[in-house]
């Protein structure tokens with residue numbers, strides 16, 4: 120069962136369109152797997168639509184010359200037929216095309232891609248030990264986004280971050296000092312967290328980070344290639 124969800128502030132920013140594409144996709148993918156957050160998004164979106172409708176309505180009153188609004192002779196000029204036609208026409212427009220299922224293969228294991236990633240350009244897969252990574256090319260400067268596979272028995276050495284690190288589990292499971300994570304879990308960490316993720320059965324994660332990893336144990340020189348690989 121999913122235990123880790125995006126904070127409500129993050130969902131609000133998602134609804135408002137304020138998030139970078141990488142985080143926005145993370146929320147969308149989590150919502151594909153989490154009906155609870157899907158529900159929140161629907162509610163916040165409806166609320167935002169109501170507010171913007173009210174604002175647009177009020178704006179019209181404030182901006183328009185009141186004499187034209189108050190005059191009662193105008194009511195005959197409204198072309199109800201044309202309006203009805205417009206409304207019925209709009210029913211025909213928005214038929215969404217069925218999304219094609221795409222998949223990605225890491226080390227002979229095929230994963231179905233979440234819809235949000237279907238149209239994102241992706242680099243080739245590269246490996247280091249039991250870690251494999253495909254970069255998503257979103258061109259968001261210091262924000263790096265990847266699909267990361269940890270093979271069974273693999274892990275990431277204990278580390279912390281100066282920035283943030285989002286891990287969304289797309290398949291499999293892993294655990295760290297805080298517990299076990301399963302498919303759908305949305306894990307947002309910052310510099311106050313330090314962890315050492317290990318996957319017994321293997322997993323595929325969507326990761327977003329805005330700074331390299333900082334290893335807290337072992338010889339940094341040896342671990343740094345892993346750090347830049349994962350970031």
Ligand SMILES: [Zn+2]
Pocket residue numbers: 121123124125149153155156157
């Ligand atoms: Zn959720």
